[in-house]
Amino acid sequence: MIRLEGICVDFGGLRAIDHVSFDVGAGAITGLIGPNGAGKTTAFNVIAGAVRPTAGRVLFDGEDITGLKPYQRAQRGLARTFQIPHEFYRLTVLENLMAAASAPEGENVFNVVFRRRSFGAEERAIYDHARETIRFLELDHVRDEKAGNLSGGQKKLVELGRALMRDPKIILLDEIGAGINRTLLSKLADKISALNEEKGLTFCLIEHDLDYVSRLCSHVLVMAQGELLTEGTVDAVRNDERVIEAYFGGGKYEAHL
Numbered sequence: 001m002i003r004l005e006g007i008c009v010d011f012g013g014l015r016a017i018d019h020v021s022f023d024v025g026a027g028a029i030t031g032l033i034g035p036n037g038a039g040k041t042t043a044f045n046v047i048a049g050a051v052r053p054t055a056g057r058v059l060f061d062g063e064d065i066t067g068l069k070p071y072q073r074a075q076r077g078l079a080r081t082f083q084i085p086h087e088f089y090r091l092t093v094l095e096n097l098m099a100a101a102s103a104p105e106g107e108n109v110f111n112v113v114f115r116r117r118s119f120g121a122e123e124r125a126i127y128d129h130a131r132e133t134i135r136f137l138e139l140d141h142v143r144d145e146k147a148g149n150l151s152g153g154q155k156k157l158v159e160l161g162r163a164l165m166r167d168p169k170i171i172l173l174d175e176i177g178a179g180i181n182r183t184l185l186s187k188l189a190d191k192i193s194a195l196n197e198e199k200g201l202t203f204c205l206i207e208h209d210l211d212y213v214s215r216l217c218s219h220v221l222v223m224a225q226g227e228l229l230t231e232g233t234v235d236a237v238r239n240d241e242r243v244i245e246a247y248f249g250g251g252k253y254e255a256h257l
């Protein structure tokens, strides 16, 4: 579904990504792992269009999207969540989801959220979709709560809900599990699996917890120091000496901790 071909990213004198090529297969849940500073978030930014690569191409379902803006990629079915949730903290959970369904640039937010009395058919459909998504994510009890008042884990669920509102083909999840409690983490994994199995939604996720990755991902990409170190099943990469070295130190790929 997504293919990176020979991607390089330079930040001033720092090469954050060095000739990286990989595929994120359609219908799969692919993990992107690696020590701190490996280039994982930068790779997501390249896929989403937030960072322009110095070299290389990004393909989405075979189409070269390297020159497209983030909202154009979103229109084609690419969604992402952020390490730090991007919710509108003064809007309620319901309003946050409805706002996410409008133009990715946010230009319709006020129409959709604040003119509820003059609902047209389109707004009604957005409202129903938001309610259905909230139900699916089991957020009904906080539906009218301001997003800024939610727990860290609930904000992550809202973040996933906002991504789902645009009916994406693929969602990039950037450390969606970080800092949330075990119960919510498990619920989140169930929701991701259900979306993948029942709706065929493709995921690529950055995650530091390898047990979590092994629960969800059939295929794992390992990055270290801006390069693709290896890829394969979780068990295979876990036992790969280069991966162990990258995480636990020594040699070229010493982890940046």
Ligand SMILES: Nc1ncnc2c1ncn2[C@@H]1O[C@H](COP(=O)(O)OP(=O)(O)OP(=O)(O)O)[C@@H](O)[C@H]1O
Pocket (backbone or CB within 6 Å): 011, 014, 016, 034, 035, 036, 037, 038, 039, 040, 041, 042, 043
């Ligand atoms: N906007 C930026 N400007 C300058 N350097 C950057 C920028 N973004 C990332 N970097 C650098 O690029 C390298 C890769 O960073 P990146 O955030 O992609 O790593 P990561 O694998 O996601 O790390 P982590 O697991 O800690 O989030 C790091 O050395 C980082 O300091």
